[in-house]
Amino acid sequence: MPVTNDTKIAVVTFPVSKSGSGPLLNLAEVLLKRSNNPLYVITGNEGSKVGNIDARVRVTSISHRPKQHIFSRGIAYAITQLRISVSILKVAKSVDAWLFFVGGELLIFPIVSAKLTRKPVILLFAGSPLYQSTVQKNRMRPVIFLISTFNRLLCENLIVYSPMHISEWNLGRYRHKILIAHRHYLDFETFTVTTPLPDRPALVGYIGRLSGEKGVQHFVQALPAILSDRQDLRVLIGGDGQLKETIEATLQEQGVSASVELPGWISHDDLPRYLNQLRLLVLPSYTEGLPNIMLEAMACGTPVLATPVGAVPDVIVDGVTGFIMENNSLECIAENVNRALNSPDLERIAEDGRRFVEEHFTFERVVARWKEVLEEV
Incomplete structure (x- = not known):
C-alpha cells in the first residue's frame, strides 16, 4: 500500500x-x-x-x-x-x-x-x-x-x-x-558564518553525547599528544552523558584540564555561537547515522574531522569538504587533528563544505x- x-x-x-x-x-x-x-x-x-x-x-x-x-x-x-x-x-x-x-x-x-x-x-x-x-x-x-x-x-x-x-x-x-x-x-539563517575562520581562536572541539560509541573518550586521551604540538591550542568538549565524570577525571590525570573547556549540554540555540568559535570539530565515532552536528558545523564554516562511519562519507570527502581519519585510535586522532589544522587549504575546505550542505540539506x-x-x- x-x-x-x-x-x-x-x-x-x-x-x-x-x-x-x-x-x-x-x-x-x-x-x-x-x-x-x-x-x-x-x-x-x-x-x-x-x-x-x-x-x-x-x-x-x-x-x-x-x-x-x-x-x-x-x-x-x-x-x-x-x-x-x-x-x-x-x-x-x-x-x-x-x-x-x-x-x-x-x-x-x-x-x-x-x-x-x-x-x-x-x-x-x-x-x-x-x-x-x-x-x-x-x-x-x-x-x-x-x-x-x-x-x-x-x-x-x-x-x-x-x-x-x-x-x-x-x-x-x-x-x-x-x-x-x-x-x-538546516535553517541556514541560524547556522551560518558569523566569524570567519581566520578570525577564530586556536580552538578545536567535540560537541555531542558523552558516550562510548561516540569515541569521545579517545579524543580526550589523545589531547596530551595534540596539545604538546600546539602550545597555543585550547579544547572545547560540549555535551552530557554517561562518560562525563570519567572524562573530567581523565583530564585531571593527564594534567590538561586548564586547556579544556567543559560547558556541559549546549542548547540548540547556542550551537551556532560555539561552532563559530571552532577552528576544527572532531567526531571520532565508532558508529553514526547522519550526525546533525557535522552538518551544522559545516554550515557555520567549521571544518569537520570525522571517522568514515555511517553516512559521514556521503558528506565528507577528505581534503575536499572536510577531513577523514581512518580510525579513532589515539595516534590517528592526534595525527589528523594536526594535519587538518596545518592544512594550507583549510579555508577552502571549510567553504566547500559549507556550500555542499547548503545545496543538499x-x-x-x-x-x-x-x-x-x-x-x-
Whole structure:
C-alpha cells in the first residue's frame, strides 16, 4: 500500500532525551509538509515538545525514568513498552501507517501491536542499538540481537539514512525492503558564518553525547599528544552523558584540564555561537547515522574531522569538504587533528563544505525525497 498525501501517519518512539528531541521535531516538520492531515505522535519525555510545532500534531506523551539496577531497569522498560502499545491500539482507527523512529528498533511490544492493526509498519533507523551494543560490549547484546532481528523481519519497510548503513549495520538480508531517506535539513539563517575562520581562536572541539560509541573518550586521551604540538591550542568538549565524570577525571590525570573547556549540554540555540568559535570539530565515532552536528558545523564554516562511519562519507570527502581519519585510535586522532589544522587549504575546505550542505540539506529537498519514499512503501 503506497503511503499517499491522504495517508494518516503515526510516528512512534521510545520516550526521548534532549539529544533525541531534535531529530523527532525535524521528522515531524517534514511529514507535516507532505499533507494537511493530522500527524499522530506517540513519544515521551523531551519528545513531547513536538506538540508545540503545529496544531495538527496529536501527541500521546508517556514518561519514562531509567532505573539504575539492571532488573528494575528491565521492568521499567517493559512497562513503558506496554504503555506505548496501549496508546497504539487507542489511536489505531485514526491511523493508516506506523513509522517507528528513535528507539524503535527495540520496541517489540509496540511493533507487534502495530502489526495487529493490519496497517503498514515502517522502521526508520536513527542509529543501530545492535551495532552500538557490539561496540560497547554490552552483556545484553544477545537479547538486543533477538529483539532487533524479530522487529526487522516484522516491518514492511526499513528506512536508513545512507546506503552505507546496509553493510555497516548488517542489513543486507533486508535489502529488498530497504529505502533510503534522511530527515536532516538546516535553517541556514541560524547556522551560518558569523566569524570567519581566520578570525577564530586556536580552538578545536567535540560537541555531542558523552558516550562510548561516540569515541569521545579517545579524543580526550589523545589531547596530551595534540596539545604538546600546539602550545597555543585550547579544547572545547560540549555535551552530557554517561562518560562525563570519567572524562573530567581523565583530564585531571593527564594534567590538561586548564586547556579544556567543559560547558556541559549546549542548547540548540547556542550551537551556532560555539561552532563559530571552532577552528576544527572532531567526531571520532565508532558508529553514526547522519550526525546533525557535522552538518551544522559545516554550515557555520567549521571544518569537520570525522571517522568514515555511517553516512559521514556521503558528506565528507577528505581534503575536499572536510577531513577523514581512518580510525579513532589515539595516534590517528592526534595525527589528523594536526594535519587538518596545518592544512594550507583549510579555508577552502571549510567553504566547500559549507556550500555542499547548503545545496543538499534544504527543507524542500528533504520533503521531496520523503514524498518519493513513502509512495514506495
